[in-house]
Amino acid sequence: MTSPDLGAASTPSTPSRPRVVLGVSGGIAAYKACELLRRFTESGHDVTVVPTAAALEFVGAPTWAALSGKPVSTDVWSDVHEVPHVRLGQSADLVVVAPATADLLAKAAHGLADDLLTNTLLTARCPVVLAPAMHTEMWEHPATVANVATLRARGVLVIEPAEGRLTGADTGKGRLPEPAEIFAVATDLLARADAGAAVLDLTGRHVVVSAGGTREYLDPVRFLGNRSSGRQGYALARTAAARGAEVTLVAANVTLPDPAGVKVVRVETTEQMQAEVMAACQSADAVVMAAAPADFRPTSFADTKIKKTDDGSAPAIELEQTPDILAGLARDRPHPGLVVVGFAAETGDDSGTVMDHARAKLARKGCDLLVVNDVSGGQVFGADDNEAVVLGADGSTTHVARGSKGALAHVIWDRVTPLLPER
Structure with a gap:
């Protein structure tokens, strides 16, 4: 048999039918891969499912054949004349394995190839995404930790598992992320690879993102808040994970599903957000403050619900400013190399335009980059798309046309990466 040219690039596919190999290994979460397969096929991808023998248990x-519209095999002995053990990997645009068991991770890290899936992983020259799922003890075992580090060093995107209910009564880290979130990360990675962009340029980096709007309570049922949905912050976290980063997402009062591979820390108030962001930034390379912390809070909190009065009068509520998290981070950086990015939701007024206020805020806050949104009339909040201007402390200006919040997130990370210190 003639050896394949392992250095050759995979044959490009037509943009409308990217070729995806969906590997499924033998874990209880294998049933969730059915939804992942459906998302790929319904979005126009040409999907070949390669389960392990254990996955078929x-x-x-x-089921795989019906959902994919293709025959399914697990060994290298079927259709030998077509050399499937090398052709599948060679022709793929993307390989995704979900779930990836501890056994599969070990085989992939050590180059073992005893079935069709592991042979495919060895021959693939396209982006590879592994979504582990296993019990917490298995994920935290030194062997698995070493295997994951090896795979990441080779350019494989290994998604951090989620925390939650496992099999039986067990809970902990090791749960397969939701299929919709795996799909989002995988297709993001594929799109960047197709565009020729740097794919995993944040590998080995730890980034912190804040999202949502904080609440400052008046009494047990009322609070001061804002309209931030958290969508832009979640897009920043998701895209950073797709670029290989370790991501800590500090989320205030957000109801969105957790992005795959992201550690989510939930908070309510501005003080809580400040504490969690500062703690996470001790080991971070960059922080993007996409949240909308409340600017003011009541000076006192009523232990019981504030009642209406018979005469119709309203209580006087005295306010004080909340901590300025962004300015504090920029001023008192936990370490000199931390890149600090802020957001400015601005409207123009008699004293200046949106950009006038934004440039003044950049100088006042002392951050490295400021992402400026014009929110006149409530624009941006809760929407699926966004447009912005990214201002740099060096005087640079990047205009980002209206598009998805994920697209804006990538522009922001593109501006952040050159500022990161060398490792």
Whole structure:
């Protein structure tokens, strides 16, 4: 048999039908891969499912064949004349394995190839995404930790598992992220690879993102807040994870699903956000403050609900300023190399335009980059798209046309990466 040219690039596919290999290994979460497969096929991807023999104990071959519209095999002996053990990997635009068990991670890290899936992983020259799922003890075992580090060093995107209910009564880290979130990360990675962009340029970096709007309570049921949905912050976290970063997302009062591979820390108030962001930034390379912390809070909190009065009068509520998290971070950086990015939701007024206020805020806050949103009339909040101007402390200006919040997130990370200190 003639050896394939392992250095050759995979044959490009037509933009409308990217070729995806969906590997499924033998864990209870294999059933969730059915939804992932559906998302790929319904969005126009040409998907070949390659389950391991153990995976077929959980979901049978007829299910995979019906959902993908293709025959399914697990060994290298079927259709030998087509050399499937090398052709699948060579022709793929993307390989995703979900779930990836501890056994699969070990085989991939050590180059073992005893079935069709592990052979495919060895021959793939396209982006590879592994979504582990296993019990916490297995994920935290030194062997698994070493295997994951090896795979990441080779350019494989290994998504951090989620925390939650496992099999039986067990809970902890090791749960397969939701299929929709795996799909979002995988397709993001594929799109960047197709565009020729740097794919995993944040590998080995730890970034912190804040999202949502904080609440400052008046009494047990009322609070001061704002309209921030957290969508832009979640897009920043998701895209950073797709670029290989370790991501800590500090989320205030957000109801969105957790992005795959992201550690989510939930808070309510500005003080809580400040504490969690500062703690996470001790080991971070960059922090992006996309949240909308409340600017003011009541000076006192009523232990019981404030009642209406018979005469119709309203209580007088005295306010004080909350901590300025962004200015504090920029001024008192936990370490000199931390890149600090702020957001400015601005409206123009008699004293100046949106950009006038934004440039003044950049100088006042002392951050490295400031992402400026014009929120006149409530624009941006809760929407799926966004447009912005990214101002740099060096005087640079980057205009970002209206598009998805994910697209804006990538522009922000593109501006951040040159500022990161060398490792």
